[in-house]
Amino acid sequence: MASATNSSPLESSASMRLRIAAALAALVLLVILIQSLILVYQLDRKEEEFIDTQLNDQIAYSMEVWSKSPDLAFPNTPAMWLYRIGQGQPPVNVPPFLAELKPGNHEVYLGSKEYHVAVREDGQARYILAYDVEDHEDRLDELIFVTVLAAVALALLTLLGGYLLAGRLTRRLETLADKVEQEIPGFLREPGMEREVAALAEALDHYRSRQGEMLERERAFAANLSHELRTPLTGIRTDAELLASLPDLPEAVGRRATRIVASVDRVNALASSLLLLAREARPGAVAEILLRPAIVSIWESVQLATPKAVEFILEVPETAGIKGDPVFFDLVLRNVLDNALRYSDEGQIVCRLNGSRLSVTDSGPGFTAGELEQVFNRFFVGERGTNGLGLALVRHVCLASGWRVSARNAPAGGGELTIDFGCQLAAGGITDSSQIAH
Known part of the structure; x- marks a missing residue:
């Protein structure tokens, strides 16, 4: 049997409306983050300069007043510690990581804590001023958190606003698509369009x-x-x-x-x-068609025109029927059975009803994957020759009647063409199995 499945529609990707909104939100988020990074960097530099100014002023003041009043030389803030090591004296009560520092300003890390340290010397002693900058770091971290949170919130608002605004554009496109799909007459271009x-x-x-x-x-x-x-x-x-x-x-x-x-x-x-x-195929008078006698009559006509020693097995109950155009049903089944007989020189052709699906399985060699994709096309030329118009006509009529036609290689061998009548099945199911031998 030469037959093929209907090509499945391509999966839809994300909507243009959402993409526009997401791109706008991403752009806003990027701009805000860049501005925030620049702002944080500038603020961090100002904080560093401020800390260095405090250290320099405090240690200069402490060295100046030490000779007059040592008690007044110590800083008033609990975040600063002042150490004095006399000339030629060992460092007493001075942390080792501070005692080894050379004169100048330093940034020292002890675990996760950061210290800014100023080291100065005069002719009599060495002065070490340590400043715990945790408060400054906490303020900077809080600023970064608030900035990022505000950027994300603004990006989400931009996403929502962009989605709503983009709806105006995409609504026009969706309307165009509906008109094309439903073949609504008239011009698609309208006044006021972008x-x-x-x-x-x-x-x-x-x-x-x-x-x-x-x-x-x-x-x-x-x-x-x-x-x-x-x-x-x-x-x-x-x-x-x-x-x-x-x-x-x-x-x-x-x-x-x-x-x-x-x-x-x-x-x-x-x-x-x-x-x-x-022409555009349209079903005519809709009537209830009893499947079994209709299929028997069509098979006898097809087999008479092309006599072959092939056994026809019909697995359709007496009461099963569909509602549809009898002319279209005859045309579809005649082409399907003729196609099955063409590729079956011997063996069996099985016509089976399973739920709303009527399948016809031949005893031929089946078909390749390439044939499955194209064999419904008009005059498709496969490995076994030209298929003509039969299956193209089957698909054309099935689409017009609201039926679905598909094909595959049957598990037991041969090709299998299936017509799904959907909800148009009037009655019946597989209740018995009988044969018509020719």
Whole structure:
């Protein structure tokens, strides 16, 4: 069987509306973070300069007043400690990490704590002033936290605002998509559209116009071709029938006349298929179709036109039926069964109803993955030749009827074509299994 699954739609990515809002929010967040980093860097420098100024002023004051009043030389803040080491005396009660520092200003880390240290010397002693800058660091950390929090909050507000504002643009695009999808007549371009959206709408209008003209030409050609073919084909068929009915006709001539009639019928069917494919297929009168007798009748007709020693197994209950166009159902099943018979020279063809799905499995070689993707196309040329219009017509009619057609390689071998009637199944399920052998 040559058959294929319908191509699945591409998965949708994130909406343009969300992308615009996210890009705007990301840009705002980036700008705020850059400004915040610059601000924090500048503030940190000012804090460092302020701390160094305090250290320099305090140690200069302490060295100046030490000779007059040592008690007044010590700093008044608990975050500073002053140590004095007399000339030639060992450091007493001075932390080792401070006693080893050379004259100048230093930044010293003890664990997670940071100290700024000023070391000075005069002719009589060495002075060490240590400053615990934890309060400054805490203020800086708090500023960074508040800045980042404000940046994130502003970015979220920008995301929300951008999403709402972008909705105006995307709403126009969604409206255009709906009009194209539903084939709403009239021009897509409307007054008041944004320039970019108006350009897209105008391009779609031009495309729809060109497509309509092209389809109209194709339909007219197919209709004219079908009409022009019917007259000579009817004459050929009539002459072939008259020839076959002559008395005392040689058997070989009779077979040829019968073959001419069958060939003419096949050409007529092909012309009808072309005409149906050229037109927009619409179901006619909807009626309840009993599946089993309808399938039996179609199979007998198909097998009579192409006789083969193939066993037909029908697993459809007597009461099962669908609601649909009988003409469309006949056309679909006739092409499906004819396709199965074409690739089954022996063995079995199994027609099985499972829920709302009617499957036809042949005993042929199956098909390749490449064939599965394209075999529903008109005149697809696969490894086993050209498939013609049969399965293209099946898909065309199934789509018009609200049915779904798919195909695969059957687990037990052969190709399997499945028609899912969906909620249109009127009654029944697999309750028995019977065979019609030919």
